[in-house]
Amino acid sequence: MSFLLALDQGTTSSRAIVFDTEGMIQGMGQREFPQHYPHPGWVEHDPMDLWSSQAGVISEALAQARIGPDQLAAVGIANQRETTLIWERATGTPVGPAIVWQDRRTAELCERLRARGVEPLFTQRTGLCLDPYFSGTKLAWMLEHHPDLRARAERGELAFGTVDSWLVWQLTQGQRHVTDPSNASRTLLFNLRTGDWDDDLLGILNIPRPLLPDLVPSQGVIGEVSHPLGPVGRPIAAILGDQQAALAGQVCFYPGMSKCTYGTGCFVLMNLGDDPRPSRHRLLTTAAWCLGAERSLVYALEGAVFIGGAVVQWLRDGLGLIRSSAEVEALATSVPDSGGVYFVPAFVGLGVPDWDPHASGTLIGIGRGTNAAHLARAALESIAFQVAEALHAMRADIEGSGFDLGELRVDGGASVNRTLMQFQADLLGVAVVRPAVTETTALGAALFAGLGAGLWRDETELEGVWRAAERFEPRLAPSQAQARLARWREAVERSKGWRHD
Ligand SMILES: Nc1ncnc2c1ncn2[C@@H]1O[C@H](COP(=O)(O)OP(=O)(O)O)[C@@H](O)[C@H]1O
Numbered sequence: 001m002s003f004l005l006a007l008d009q010g011t012t013s014s015r016a017i018v019f020d021t022e023g024m025i026q027g028m029g030q031r032e033f034p035q036h037y038p039h040p041g042w043v044e045h046d047p048m049d050l051w052s053s054q055a056g057v058i059s060e061a062l063a064q065a066r067i068g069p070d071q072l073a074a075v076g077i078a079n080q081r082e083t084t085l086i087w088e089r090a091t092g093t094p095v096g097p098a099i100v101w102q103d104r105r106t107a108e109l110c111e112r113l114r115a116r117g118v119e120p121l122f123t124q125r126t127g128l129c130l131d132p133y134f135s136g137t138k139l140a141w142m143l144e145h146h147p148d149l150r151a152r153a154e155r156g157e158l159a160f161g162t163v164d165s166w167l168v169w170q171l172t173q174g175q176r177h178v179t180d181p182s183n184a185s186r187t188l189l190f191n192l193r194t195g196d197w198d199d200d201l202l203g204i205l206n207i208p209r210p211l212l213p214d215l216v217p218s219q220g221v222i223g224e225v226s227h228p229l230g231p232v233g234r235p236i237a238a239i240l241g242d243q244q245a246a247l248a249g250q251v252c253f254y255p256g257m258s259k260c261t262y263g264t265g266c267f268v269l270m271n272l273g274d275d276p277r278p279s280r281h282r283l284l285t286t287a288a289w290c291l292g293a294e295r296s297l298v299y300a301l302e303g304a305v306f307i308g309g310a311v312v313q314w315l316r317d318g319l320g321l322i323r324s325s326a327e328v329e330a331l332a333t334s335v336p337d338s339g340g341v342y343f344v345p346a347f348v349g350l351g352v353p354d355w356d357p358h359a360s361g362t363l364i365g366i367g368r369g370t371n372a373a374h375l376a377r378a379a380l381e382s383i384a385f386q387v388a389e390a391l392h393a394m395r396a397d398i399e400g401s402g403f404d405l406g407e408l409r410v411d412g413g414a415s416v417n418r419t420l421m422q423f424q425a426d427l428l429g430v431a432v433v434r435p436a437v438t439e440t441t442a443l444g445a446a447l448f449a450g451l452g453a454g455l456w457r458d459e460t461e462l463e464g465v466w467r468a469a470e471r472f473e474p475r476l477a478p479s480q481a482q483a484r485l486a487r488w489r490e491a492v493e494r495s496k497g498w499r500h501d
């Protein structure tokens with residue numbers, strides 16, 4: 001019984017990973033699923049694809065680890081956050097597609113709410129801002145656009161959930177309808193201080209309370225798997241939003257410790273301990289986790305960058321400049337610098353710190369000498385610029401708190417890019433450190449599941465599982481880093497407010 005199974009349901013693929021109690025990967029399965037873009041700015045997933053891709057990889061991971069389900073001490077779930085689903089309680093049938101976190105269809109609803117002057121209330125209670133990114137307006141949109149849903153929701157016939165709730169519902173065959181604070185705190189409906197759903201905010205968004213899942217701690221047994229595609233009889237002992245799971249997998253358990261995950265988007269999170277301090281720089285305050293009913297919430301500051309590694313995907317699939325993401329590094333380093341080109345990849349608007357759903361992708365500084373390598377270099381640099389701005393804002397937010405950033409721990413697909421990581425360290429002026437196990441999202445879910453199943457006493461016992469593999473020290477003079485960031489900011493300002501869809 002000494003293995004842990006993590007389910008990592010991400011934006012583009014579902015992964016299942018078996019870890020041993022040293023935090024080492026023993027087996028893995030991964031499956032992509034279709035993305036749907038029915039209108040400009042809309043992004044949808046089929047809820048059944050989310051479940052079937054996730055369920056399908058469980059047996060692959062177990063087979064690769066050469067273990068049976070009975071050798072699993074517990075199952076932990078990490079999931080793409082904010083993505084919004086509604087399904088029928090009686091049949092488990094989704095009432096429509098899942099609206100994905102990247103979807104901007106509620107930009108206008110957010111503007112209407114802002115015009116009513118309610119944004120400060122949302123920010124004060126939830127730590128978030130009124131942006132289409134979060135689940136609350138997506139849920140309100142569903143209720144507004146499907147005429148019979150509201151009445152059915154009021155009668156208690158329907159269930160709302162983020163992806164964690166949906167997976168737990170499936171794994172327990174409808175026995176549990178739950179979520180944890182790390183996911184709930186991304187909905188615009190969860191009060192960070194009370195740790196409960198907020199009736200005032202539900203009222204403003206006109207969301208019937210019977211739709212909502214029960215809140216459970218992020219760690220602790222919440223039910224047993226009963227679905228035959230899962231490890232039947234094994235306890236589900238952790239639920240975490242994927243970015244908070246990565247914070248846990250990077251063992252960032254003390255205030256000030258920070259990580260950045262470089263996937264499709266980039267997500268920088270800093271542990272705030274028990275202090276839900278509001279950001280003065282348009283960052284998000286969010287729940288990191290709740291370690292058991294008797295323990296208080298742990299909070300985090302977050303910088304959400306919507307397009308990170310996806311800019312490299314665009315060079316590959318949109319422009320055909322490279323054949324694989326890995327090729328970007330050779331192309332980008334074939335020139336000494338970006339030749340004055342700045343590339344703001346605001347493909348789905350901008351998150352932190354601009355929060356502009358109307359910003360559009362912008363290439364600026366192009367001259368006759370500009371070539372594909374300069375574009376590749378500018379694309380890579382754009383990832384680091386966005387993350388650096390988020391971290392500089394965090395540093396400003398924690399000034400005087402006594403917290404120390406120290407270093408930035410990194411993971412995710414694009415963190416293998418050494419040129420990118422070096423430039424990141426240069427811009428930040430602190431070391432960037434990549435651990436040996438970069439599947440930190442899954443690792444965080446597994447570690448918390450192990451805690452929930454009682455394998456460890458508390459999180460301090462987990463520190464030994466984290467080992468650094470590569471360290472990037474800053475080499476650029478701070479004045480040069482500042483000059484580059486200032487120029488980047490000028491480019492960002494030019495990308496804002498362009499789109500009117
Ligand atoms: N060598 C590389 N350099 C830069 N970006 C990369 C590299 N390898 C992969 N990526 C990017 O990383 C992303 C995939 O990372 P992953 O962590 O799997 O993302 P997600 O979990 O969001 O699907 C893709 O957007 C891809 O373009």
Ligand SMILES: O=P(O)(O)OC[C@H](O)CO
Nearest residue numbers: 010011080081101263264
């Ligand atoms: O699926 P990922 O890894 O791109 O993460 C998505 C985030 O949770 C969105 O907030």
